[in-house]
Every structure is written in C-alpha cells, then in structure tokens.
Amino acid sequence: MVYLPMSYIYGIRGTCKPTELTERIKAELYPCPYESIDWDAARNLVAKEDLYYPHPAIQDLLWWTLSKAERFLMGSWLRKKALAEVMVHIHYEDENTRYVDIGPVNKVLNMMCCWFEDPESDAFKRHLPRLYDYLWVAEDGMKMQGYNGSQLWDTSFAVQAISATGLAGEFVECLRKAGSYVENTQVIEEAQAPLNKYYRHISKGAWPFSTRDHGWPISDCTSEGLKAAMALKELEDVVGWKPLPLERLDDCLDVILSYQNGDGGFATYENMRSFGFLEMINPSETFGDIVVDYNYVECTSACVTAMTAFAKNYPGHRAGEIERAIAKAMKYVKSIQKSDGSWYGNWAVCFTYATWFGLKGLSAIGETYGNSAHARRACEFLVSKQEADGGWGESYLSCQDKVYSHLPGNESHVVNTAWAMLGLLAADYHEVDRSVLDRAAACLIRAQSDEGDWPQQHISGVFNRNCMISYTNYRYIFPTWALGEYRRKVLS
Numbered sequence: 266m267v268y269l270p271m272s273y274i275y276g277i278r279g280t281c282k283p284t285e286l287t288e289r290i291k292a293e294l295y296p297c298p299y300e301s302i303d304w305d306a307a308r309n310l311v312a313k314e315d316l317y318y319p320h321p322a323i324q325d326l327l328w329w330t331l332s333k334a335e336r337f338l339m340g341s342w343l344r345k346k347a348l349a350e351v352m353v354h355i356h357y358e359d360e361n362t363r364y365v366d367i368g369p370v371n372k373v374l375n376m377m378c379c380w381f382e383d384p385e386s387d388a389f390k391r392h393l394p395r396l397y398d399y400l401w402v403a404e405d406g407m408k409m410q411g412y413n414g415s416q417l418w419d420t421s422f423a424v425q426a427i428s429a430t431g432l433a434g435e436f437v438e439c440l441r442k443a444g445s446y447v448e449n450t451q452v453i454e455e456a457q458a459p460l461n462k463y464y465r466h467i468s469k470g471a472w473p474f475s476t477r478d479h480g481w482p483i484s485d486c487t488s489e490g491l492k493a494a495m496a497l498k499e500l501e502d503v504v505g506w507k508p509l510p511l512e513r514l515d516d517c518l519d520v521i522l523s524y525q526n527g528d529g530g531f532a533t534y535e536n537m538r539s540f541g542f543l544e545m546i547n548p549s550e551t552f553g554d555i556v557v558d559y560n561y562v563e564c565t566s567a568c569v570t571a572m573t574a575f576a577k578n579y580p581g582h583r584a585g586e587i588e589r590a591i592a593k594a595m596k597y598v599k600s601i602q603k604s605d606g607s608w609y610g611n612w613a614v615c616f617t618y619a620t621w622f623g624l625k626g627l628s629a630i631g632e633t634y635g636n637s638a639h640a641r642r643a644c645e646f647l648v649s650k651q652e653a654d655g656g657w658g659e660s661y662l663s664c665q666d667k668v669y670s671h672l673p674g675n676e677s678h679v680v681n682t683a684w685a686m687l688g689l690l691a692a693d694y695h696e697v698d699r700s701v702l703d704r705a706a707a708c709l710i711r712a713q714s715d716e717g718d719w720p721q722q723h724i725s726g727v728f729n730r731n732c733m734i735s736y737t738n739y740r741y742i743f744p745t746w747a748l749g750e751y752r753r754k755v756l757s
Contacts (some may be wrong), residue, residue, distance in 0.1 A: 266358065266366070266367050266368070266371040267368075267370050267371045267374065268728055269351055269354055269355060269358075269371070270351075270355060270371060270374035270375050270377065270378045271374060271380045272351060272636070273348055273355070273381070274349045274353065274374065274377060274378060276344060276347070276348050276351070277348060277381060279377070279381045282335075286526065291326040292684075292732065297725050305332075308328070308332070309325060310331075311550045315550060315551050316550050316552055317550065317551050317553060317665065317730065317731040318547055318549060318551070318552075318553050318731075319489070319550070320347065320550070321385060321545055323545060323749045323757075324545060324546055324547075327468055327546065331386035335565050339449055349534065351378075352378065352382060352513065354373050354463060355378050356379075356388060356459065356482075357463050358371070358375065358463075359375055359379070359388060359391070359392070360457065361456045361457055361465075361478075361480065362478065362479055362480055362481065362716050363395070363478040363479075364388075364391045364392050364395045365395050365413050365476075365478050366550040367400050367481055368411065368412055369399045369409045369410060369412070369413075369481075370412065372392075372395070372396075372399065373396075375385035375392070375601075376389065376392035376393075376396075379392060383593055384562065385590070386610070390577065398413040398414075399413055401423060405656070408719060411481075411732075411734055412474060412475055413475050413476060413479055414475045414476065415474060415475060415738075416446070416450070416475050416521075417446070417447070417450045417472050417473060417474060417475060417476070417486060417489075417490060418475070418486055419446065419738045419742065420443050420446050420447060420450075420493065421486075421489035421490050421492065422489065422491035422493075422738075422742045422743075422746070423443065423738070423741075423742050424440065424443050424444075424493040424496050424497060424724075425492060425493060425496050425746065426742050426743070426745045426746035426749060427439070427440060427745070427749075427752065428496040428497075428499070428500060429746050429749035429750050430746075430749030430752065431743065431749065431752065431753055432505075432749075432751075433500050433503050433504060434503050435732065437504055437505070438499065438505065440500065440504045440506065441504055441506055443493070443497075443504035444493075444494075444497045444504065445494050445506075445552075447472075447490055447494055447497070448494075448509060449477065449599065450472060450473065450476060450477045450490070451472055451477070451490065451509070451513060451601070452468045452469060452470065452471045452473065452477060452480055452482060452682070453469065453470075453516075454468070454469055455467065455468050455469045455599065456468050456480070458606050460665075464535070464572055466482055466520075466523070466524070466534060466535045467482070467519070467520055467712060468480065468481075468482045468517050468520070469728060470487075470489075470513065470514075470515070470516025470518070470519055470520045471486075471487040471516040471520040472486045472487045472489070472490030472491070472517075473486055473516065474486045481534060482534070483533050483534055483668060484519060484521065484524040484531045484532065484533055484534075484562075484564045484567070484568055485531075485533070485564040485567035485568070485612075486573075487517060487520050487521055487524075488521060488564075488567035488568045488570070488571035489567060489571070491514070491517050491521070491571040491574065491575060492516075492567075492570060492571050494508070494514070494576050495571075495574040495575060495577070495578050498578055499578065500630075507660075509574060511579070511582075514575065514622075516584060518572070518575065518586075518587075521568050521571060521572065521590075522586060522590055523536075524536065524564075524568065525568070525590055525593065525594065528597055529593035529594045529595075529596050529597035530560025530561070530564075530565045530594065530597040530598075531561070531564040531565045531567075531568045531594065532558040532559055532560055532561065532564060532599075532734055533558055533561065533564055534558055535558050536558075537557060537558060537559065537560065538557065538558070539556070539557050540557065541554075541557060541559075541711065543556045543557060544556050549565055549729075550710070551625070551732070552728075552729035552730065552731055552732060553729055553730035553731060555729050559611075560597065560601075561611045561612070561613050562598055562601060562609075562610075562611075562619050562622050562623050562626075563611060563613075563618070563619060563622045563750040565597060565598055565626065566594075566598060566622035566623060566625050566626035566629075567622065568594060569591050569594045569595060569598075569626045569630070570625050570629045571629075572587045572590060572591055573591065573703045575587070591629070591630060592630075594626070595626055595627070595629075595630050598623055598626050598627070599639050602623060602639055602643070604640070605641030605642075605646050606620075606643045606644070607619070607620050607623075607640075607643065607646045607647075607669070608620050608622065608623040608643075609667060610622075610663075610664070610727075611648070611727070611728070611730075612726070612727065612728060613659075613726050613727060613736075614660070614661050614663060614664060614681070614724065614725050614727055614733075615659055615660050615663035615664045615669075615723055615727070616650075616659065616663055616669050616724070616725075617647065617657055617659050617684045617685050617688075618681075618684050618725075619641050620646060620684075620685075620688050621684040621685070621687050621691070623639075623643055623688075624640060624643050624644070624689070624692045625688070625691050625692045626689075627639055627640045627643075627691075627692070628640075628691040628692060631661070633692045633693040634692045634693055634694050634696070634697055634698070635692075635693065635697075637692075640692045642710070643692065644688075644689055644692050644694045644697075645686065647685045647688055647689055648689075648694075648698075648701055650671075650685070651670060651685070651701065651704070651705070652671075652675050652676075652677050653675065654676065654677050654704075654708050655677070655682075655703075655705050655706075655707055655708035656677025656679070656681070656682035656703030656705060656708035656709070656712075657677060657678065657681040657682045657684075657685040657705075658672035658675065658676045658677045658678040658681055658682075658723075659671065659672065659678065659681045660672050660673075660723070661723070661724055661727065661733050664727045664730055664733075665730060665731055672723060675713075676723075677708055678722050678723055678725070678736070679709060679712050679719045679720065679722065679740055679744050680722070680725045680739045680740055680743050680744070681725070682705055682709055682744070682747070683707055683743035683744045683746060683747035684743060684747075685705065686705045686706070686709075686747040686750070686751060687743070687746060687747050687750060688700060688735075689701065689703065689705075690747075690750045690751065690754050690755075693754075695754060695755045699755060702751060703755075705747075706747075706748060706751045706755075709744045709747065709748055710728065710748070713744070718740070718741060719741065719744050720740065721737065721738045721740055722740070725739050726739075
C-alpha cells in the first residue's frame with residue numbers, strides 16, 4: 266500500500282515548483298547542498314542505527330538492475346499502462362476507506378498521486394479533510410499518528426476490562442456508549458468487487474482497528490470486537506444494551522473462519538499468500554518480516570477466544586465449524602511455543618504480551634497449569650521474570666533482539682505486569698502459588714495515583730519487530746482488567 270504510490274510518483278518523475286518552504290526543508294534534511302547529491306551513490310546509504318534489516322547481496326543486485334532497466338522505458342506504452350493501473354488501485358483504496366487509507370504514509374502519498382494526476386480532481390479534494398484523522402497535537406508539537414486511532418481496539422479491551430471487575434452496574438452509561446460504538450463500527454458491507462483483483466479480504470461482519478470509515482478488516486480486531494459484544498450480551502440485564510442480531514454475528518464468524526490458514530494459524534489482514542523466502546526482497550531497511558502476512562499467536566489466540574465466547578452464548582450454533590477451527594488453531598499455538606515456555610510478541614512488548622495470549626488460548630480449551638504441560642511451562646516462564654517488587658518490566662529490545670530484556674534497573678511496568686497477571690490468572694496459577702499474584706496486585710495498587718490512573722511508562726506497542734507504538738490507554742485498561750480478574754478469581 267505504500268510502495269504503490271511511491272512507484273507512481275517515481276514513475277512519472279513527480280516534481281513540484283520549489284518554494285521557500287521546500288528549500289528550507291532540503292537544507293534541514295540533507296548534510297550537503299541538495300544539488301550536489303549523487304543519488305545513485307546514495308541509494309543504499311542508511312544510518313547504522315536504522316539498519317534493522319540489511320539488504321542481502323541478491324537484493325542489491327536486483328535493485329541495481331531494475332534501476333538501470335526502467336530508465337529505458339520512459340515514455341513507453343508499457344510504463345503508461347502500468348502507471349494507469351497503479352492509479353486504479355490507489356483510487357480503489359481511497360474510495361473503500363473514505364479517503365482515510367490504511368495508514369498515514371500511504372494516505373499522504375496517495376493524496377500526492379491524486380494531485381499529480383489532477384490537482385483539481387474530486388479525489389484530491391476528498392483527501393484534504395481526512396488529513397485531520399491522523400494529526401495529533403502533543404505536548405511537544407504536531408505529530409502524525411501511526412493509524413487513524415485505535416478506537417475499536419481500545420473500546421473492546423475496555424469493555425472486557427470493566428466486565429471483569431464485576432462492577433458493571435456502576436458504569437452502565439459508559440458501557441452503553443461503548444456498546445453503541447462497537448455496534449456502529451462493525452463493517453456491514455463488502456468492499457467494492459472484485460476483491461481478488463485488489464487483494465482484499467472479505468469485510469462484511471468484521472471490525473477494524475479504528476473506525477468504520479477506515480474499514481480494513483483485521484482478524485484480532487474482529488475477534489476483540491466480537492468478545493466485547495459477547496461481554497455486553499452477558500451484561501444485558503445490567504446495562505440494557507440490545508445484543509447484535511445473530512445475522513451480524515454470523516457475518517463476523519464467516520470473517521474469522523475465513524482468516525484461518527492451512528496450518529491452523531491466523532494472520533492479520535489476510536491469509537498467508539506466499540513464503541518467507543520472499544523476505545529476501547524486503548525493500549525496507551527498518552522493518553522485518555513485511556513481505557508476507559504471517560501467522561501470529563496473538564491473532565490466533567484472539568480468534569480462538571472469540572469463537573469460544575460466541576459458543577458460550579450461542580451453544581450449538583455452527584458448533585462443528587467452531588470446534589474444528591479451535592482445535593486446529595490451538596495445535597498451531599502449541600507448535601510455536603518456545604522452549605522456555607514463552608511466545609514471541611509481534612504486536613506489543615513482547616514476551617509478556619504474547620504469553621498472555623498463549624495462556625488465554627489454552628484456557629479457552631480447558632488447559633491450565635494443573636492439566637497442561639504447555640500452560641505450566643508458560644507460567645514458569647512468566648514467574649521467572651517477576652521483578653523484586655512483584656511486577657514485570659520488559660524492554661522494547663525484546664522485540665528487536667527476540668530475547669527477553671528487562672527494563673533498565675529492573676523497573677516494573679504496569680502494563681507488562683497486568684499482562685503477566687492476566688496470563689497467570691487464565692492458567693489458574695493462583696491455585697499453585699497465590700503469593701505471585703498477591704505481590705503483582707500490590708505492585709499495581711502502589712503504582713496507582715490518588716486520581717485513579719497509572720503512569721505513562723516505557724513504550725508498550727510494536728509492529729514489524731522494530732517500529733514502536735504508544736498505546737496511551739493501555740495503562741488504564743490492562744491494570745484495571747488484571748485487578749478485576751484478581752478480585753474475581755483470587756479474592757472472591
């Protein structure tokens with residue numbers, strides 16, 4: 266989605282009239298006069314701090330060959346046909362996301378492509394107001410968000426967190442509003458046909474990461490949306506939220522089941538379409554594993570627990586399909602557990618997060634510390650990483666290095682602590698050694714302010730190994746959830 270508009274802008278050799286602003290930007294960005302830069306010589310220059318994925322020699326050779334060959338095609342019918350086809354795909358993406366696009370980088374680049382194609386076009390004009398979906402004024406200035414928010418994601422987790430406390434009756438209005446958002450954000454129509462031509466997965470029934478306008482279906486977002494809907498259904502008498510019609514839930518199940526790959530696992534936006542060796546042509550120096558949408562323990566476990574929640578509320582409905590999918594998925598989850606009992610986290614920091622998901626999946630099929638070797642190893646891994654103050658604190662370096670890394674000074678992190686607690690509680694570890702959970706709960710309680718919130722600490726989100734994301738609401742949601750589960754399972 267990023268390389269499409271980049272190819273168009275480069276393919277047409279897109280330029281604009283220099284202005285005082287562009288000249289100042291050039292002077293700020295480059296260490297030498299812009300006019301003196303040898304772009305061919307600079308093609309593979311990357312700061313060592315940013316070089317997470319060095320190019321293999323075969324890729325450099327391929328890139329060099331293509332860079333020379335494409336110059337002979339300037340003005341050819343083939344280039345014109347290719348550029349026209351690129352714009353067809355760009356317009357499809359724009360129209361099916363209400364000009365929000367999948368993320369901020371391709372949003373801006375798509376907008377530039379529309380401007381180069383026709384500065385007076387409706388497409389370009391429709392792009393302009395949706396820039397504000399990404400802009401965020403922080404304490405230190407204007408920033409561009411990594412997505413157009415995480416609204417559905419945060420709301421779904423918050424609903425589950427409040428539900429876990431047993432205090433839903435005190436937050437009726439809050440849960441009603443959340444229920445309305447969950448209902449209104451579900452995608453209720455397919456993207457424009459033909460889906461295969463534009464490499465789109467089915468959408469009807471899914472939930473996106475953020476808003477319905479954005480609309481891109483994702484396996485774990487769909488699953489967390491379904492779990493929020495099921496939690497609200499179970500609170501119907503308390504909250505008064507009318508559950509979603511079974512027809513819409515069936516659409517959701519269709520989406521979830523469609524995401525399952527042949528080995529039982531679930532990826533994010535689509536099924537696995539190819540093989541890992543294609544990472545040899547990964548064009549990004551800063552990200553790992555971006556060419557293929559791989560299976561992830563987080564997505565797989567989320568789908569399992571969503572289907573389990575649905576089956577609990579609608580026993581017998583599509584039972585065979587659900588049971589087969591869960592059995593296959595959990596076989597996959599077990600197969601990727603590391604020898605130390607952990608799972609590697611792809612979407613947050615890191616082993617604590619993924620191990621929580623792994624244990625949630627095991628719990629959904631009735632496997633806990635007492636009856637499962639997989640659960641025991643996972644619990645022992647988490648307990649081995651507990652800090653002296655009772656909490657857990659994991660560094661983002663775990664994501665990059667794929668080895669568990671403590672925070673400097675063995676500092677505890679409220680979000681890591683909550684994830685570890687939730688994993689241990691899912692495995693009924695409190696029946697084995699309650700003191701581990703008692704100390705963890707005490708750590709969270711000590712960290713809470715008099716106003717009720719928790720501090721914003723080290724970064725907790727990540728994608729593609731090396732890009733860190735700030736999830737501001739995590740510090741509220743997960744400690745609340747962990748203490749709620751602790752109250753329900755240990756103190757009651």
